[in-house]
Amino acid sequence: KNEVEQSPQNLTAQEGEFITINCSYSVGISALHWLQQHPGGGIVSLFMLSSGKKKHGRLIATINIQEKHSSLHITASHPRDSAVYICAQKGGGSEKLVFGKGTKLTVNP
Amino acid sequence: NAGVTQTPKFQVLKTGQSMTLQCAQDMNHNSMYWYRQDPGMGLRLIYYSASEGTTDKGEVPNGYNVSRLNKREFSLRLESAAPSQTSVYFCASSKTGIGNTIYFGEGSWLTVV
Numbered sequence: 001k002n003e004v005e006q007s008p009q010n011l012t013a014q015e016g017e018f019i020t021i022n023c024s025y026s027v028g029i030s031a032l033h034w035l036q037q038h039p040g041g042g043i044v045s046l047f048m049l050s051s052g053k054k055k056h057g058r059l060i061a062t063i064n065i066q067e068k069h070s071s072l073h074i075t076a077s078h079p080r081d082s083a084v085y086i087c088a089q090k091g092g093g094s095e096k097l098v099f100g101k102g103t104k105l106t107v108n109p
Numbered sequence: 110n111a112g113v114t115q116t117p118k119f120q121v122l123k124t125g126q127s128m129t130l131q132c133a134q135d136m137n138h139n140s141m142y143w144y145r146q147d148p149g150m151g152l153r154l155i156y157y158s159a160s161e162g163t164t165d166k167g168e169v170p171n172g173y174n175v176s177r178l179n180k181r182e183f184s185l186r187l188e189s190a191a192p193s194q195t196s197v198y199f200c201a202s203s204k205t206g207i208g209n210t211i212y213f214g215e216g217s218w219l220t221v222v
Contacts, residue, residue, distance in 0.1 A: 004151070031208050043199065043213040050208060086151070088211075095140065095159065096167065097211065099151035 002027045004089050006100035013107050019074040021103045023087030026068065030090040033097065034061050034072050037084040046072070046085075077107045111135050115200040115214035122190045122221045130185040130217050132200030138212075139205045141183035142167075143175060145196040146216075152199065158183050159205065190221045 003026045013019055025032070034046040047054050047061040049070070054061050058077075063070040074081055087100040115132045122128055134141065139160045144152040154167030156175040164175050172194060174186045183202075187194055200214040 033211065035211075035213075041197065041216040041218075043216075045210045045212070048208060048210055088152075095205070096154055096157055097142075097152075099144075099153075101149065101151045 002089065002098045004087055004098050004100040006085075006087050006103050008103060009101070010104045011106070013077050013105070015078055015107055015109050017077050017107075019077050019081070019105065019107075021072045021085050021087075021105070023070045023072070023089075023100055024068060025070075025087075025089045025098075029063075029065060029068070032063055032070050032090075033088040034070075035086040035088060037086060037102065039083065043086070074105075077105075079107045079109050081105060082107050113200055113202055113212050113214040115198075115217055117217060118215065119218045120220070122187075122219065124191060124221060126190050127186065127188050128190065128219075129187075130198055130200070130219075131182070132184065132214060133182045134200075134202040134212070135181065136202060136212065137180070138202040139180070140203045141177065142201040142203075142211075143173075143183065143185045144199045144201065145169065146199060147196050155185065155198075187219075190219075192221045195219060195221045 005024045007022045037043045058075045060073040084102040086102045088097040113134045141158045143155040157165045158177040161180045198217045203209045203211040
């Protein structure tokens with residue numbers, strides 16, 4: 001069974017801090033997604049990656065295929081980054097995404 | 110560009126009532142999904158449709174039915190609502206294939222009393 005584990009479950013930071021959220025999965029990867037869920041509930045896709053590293057503004061996503069691990073980094077965090085960050089993976093030949101439980105990030109001014 | 114549109118946004122039902130959640134996407138995607146999100150749990154797949162006319166059960170299909178009316182629309186029906194179905198429901202869509210972005214609707218908050 002494909003399982004996706006995220007850590008930490010909750011994270012509080014001060015504005016400007018460097019943030020790291022971790023994601024581990026159990027089966028071979030097809031694609032790994034990082035999603036952001038705003039306090040109002042909407043979910044948007046941040047990254048989709050199957051190898052290496054991707055960067056968009058202050059957000060960086062990395063993946064280590066051998067270790068079955070991905071990280072989402074936020075540089076120079078800002079209160080507007082406060083959200084739930086969700087890791088999801090397609091693997092094992094399935095079209096279906098398996099989701100982690102999310103990491104709730106709060107950035108204080 | 111509307112993306113994925115789902116309705117209603119909020120609904121309160123009495124136990125035993127039925128209702129249908131509607132979802133439509135305007136991105137010409139083949140794959141469509143219905144998820145539910147409960148506190149302390151990740152998004153869980155209820156049903157999936159790989160193309161018009163095909164549907165497949167997900168992790169938590171009991172108590173739900175779906176209909177892929179055409180390529181654009183994928184509806185979720187609760188035939189006899191139960192309090193355990195109180196949840197936030199998300200419709201999503203993507204192109205077929207492993208390396209494609211998934212797009213979500215805004216969510217539907219359903220309370221069954």
